[in-house]
Amino acid sequence: MLIDNYNEVQNRVREACLRVNRDPDEVTLIAVSKTKPLTDIETLRAHGVLEYGENKVQELVDKYEHIQEPVHWHMIGHLQTNKVKYIIDKVCLIHSVDSLKLAQCINKEAEKHNVKIPVLLEVNVAGEESKFGFSVEGLYASIKEIAMLPNIQVDGLMTIAPFVEDSEENRVHFRKLKEILVDINRKNIDNITMHTLSMGMTGDYEVAIEEGATMVRVGTGIFGTRNYKK
Ligand SMILES: *Cc1c(COP(=O)(O)O)cnc(C)c1O
Numbered sequence: 001m002l003i004d005n006y007n008e009v010q011n012r013v014r015e016a017c018l019r020v021n022r023d024p025d026e027v028t029l030i031a032v033s034k035t036k037p038l039t040d041i042e043t044l045r046a047h048g049v050l051e052y053g054e055n056k057v058q059e060l061v062d063k064y065e066h067i068q069e070p071v072h073w074h075m076i077g078h079l080q081t082n083k084v085k086y087i088i089d090k091v092c093l094i095h096s097v098d099s100l101k102l103a104q105c106i107n108k109e110a111e112k113h114n115v116k117i118p119v120l121l122e123v124n125v126a127g128e129e130s131k132f133g134f135s136v137e138g139l140y141a142s143i144k145e146i147a148m149l150p151n152i153q154v155d156g157l158m159t160i161a162p163f164v165e166d167s168e169e170n171r172v173h174f175r176k177l178k179e180i181l182v183d184i185n186r187k188n189i190d191n192i193t194m195h196t197l198s199m200g201m202t203g204d205y206e207v208a209i210e211e212g213a214t215m216v217r218v219g220t221g222i223f224g225t226r227n228y229k230k
Helices: 004-021 040-048 056-064 081-087 100-112 135-147 167-186 206-212
Strands: 030-031 051-054 073-076 093-097 115-122 152-158 196-198 213-217
Touching: 004 030, 004 040, 004 206, 030 115, 040 056, 040 073, 051 056, 056 073, 056 081, 093 167, 100 115, 100 135, 100 152, 115 135, 135 152, 135 167, 152 167, 167 196, 167 206, 196 213, 206 213
Parallel strands: 030 051, 030 213, 051 073, 073 093, 093 115, 115 152, 152 196
Antiparallel strands: none
């Protein structure tokens, strides 16, 4: 069941790429395993799936410590500065850098471990009240300072699009994020060459891919609906 779901999503990723003449290898499917048991991850891992997304520090650390075969962990949820130290040596990419202060904190912790950590800057492109992320203006205001942090590598941008019935409604937001990435790259800021666009979830990943996503974060479409009551 899980593997069928995963394969189905992977096929749709491929088809979305082909519709817009993109190479399917350009797009990484991240299985968002939040709230789901380790056994689900182990089932997919045995099938060769390596990329997993979690949005809570405690859950990520627990799963990291208990998994048998190593996988790549992506931190995709809002991160408090006081918790950075718990995940700094466990994640391959932090998608959710939403403030200069958080970037500075990640830089400091990465320095302690003598590593350079890849991050994405989260942008609230739709300007939703309820969402974390840089405003577009805030991103432009902070990017040069973030670029100077020696133990951070800014690989690209991430967004969480609004929850909508019709995924077409989010096309403008995905297009906007891509435009921002291209625009910032054109500015030739030292240490900033961005390649990664983390955008698209279960409801809208195909549209996101058509607009240039290089990473899609899919939970429900792979693992089924989440039960938060447990
Ligand atoms: C939960 C979550 C996802 C996956 O959501 P689905 O709609 O279940 O695919 C993607 N990105 C982030 C940041 C999330 O928190």
